[in-house]
Amino acid sequence: MSGPLTDEQVAAFARDGFVVLPAFYEPAEVEAVQRGIHSIIRLLIKQHQLAVDQPAFAPETFDAGYQALIAHDRVLGGVVYDAVKQIPAFIRIVASAKHEAVVRQVRGTDAPVIAAGGYGIRIDNPGEEKFRAGWHQDYPAQIRSLDGLVFWSPLGKVSDELGPVEFCIGSHQDGLVPVHTRDPKDPRKTGAYALVLTDESERIGRYEKAAPLTDPGDLVLVDFLTLHRGGHNRTDRARWSMQMRWFNFEESTGARLGWLGGYAAGNDLRSVHPELVVD
C-alpha cells in the first residue's frame, strides 16, 4: 500500500518496531503547538504574579519561564501538562490526514482510528524519576488494538543529555510481555507507570538498543509491542515531546474487547488481560 513512508521505511518499521521519519511535520505545524505552550506559561506567570521575565516567543525558547513556574509551585507543572493537550494546533496534528495515511499504509487497513485519551505532550523534567517511563510496551497501558501505533515527536532538539527515548530493536517481534503491576523499586508509581516487565534486566539484555537523536518536526513511529523507555534528562530544561496514538478497528483482539482503552480510560490491565499480570 502506498503512503507517506518509503518502501525502505516501511521495511525498517516492520523489522525494528520503530522508524525515524525526519521532517515529517511542517515547521509551521510544530511552531503553532510551541506558541500554544508559550501562551499557557505566560498566562500562569501572570495569574500567579511571578517575577519572571518571559521572553517573546521564539521556537528555540518556547518554554522559557516553565522552570521558574514549577520552582515556584510544582503543582503548576501538572496544570501545564493537562492544559497543553488541549491546544487546537496539537489536536490538529493528532488528527492529521497524514497520520491516518500512515496507519493505512503500515497496517494495511481501511479502519484507522485515534485512541481517545491516548494523546498528550510529555514534559520530562530534569531528575524527575517518578514520571520517567521505564521499559514498557504501549499495549498493556493503552489496549485499543494489538497493532496500535505511537506517533512520537519532540518539540525541542533532543540531545544525549536530554535523555532520548531508547528502543530494544526488533523486540515487537517477540510478542506481549507479562508484567508486574507494582514497582518494588518505586512504590510511588501508580497505574501504567507502575507496570514492570517480568525478568526485566534479562529480557532487555537480549536486544540491541537505539536511542535516536531527533529534531522538532521529526516523527518516531513506534509499534505498540516495541520495548522502549524514556531516557534520563541530565540538563536544566524539560524534554517536551508529543505522543499521539492510533489503532486499527480491524485487528481481532481489539475488536473482541470492544476497542477498550487502558489506564487513561479507567481500565485496569488485570481485569482485561489477567493472563498478562504476574504479581
Ligand SMILES: O=C(O)CCC(=O)C(=O)O
Ligand atoms: O518520551 C518518553 O520518555 C517515553 C514515551 C513513551 O514511552 C511512549 O510514547 O510510549
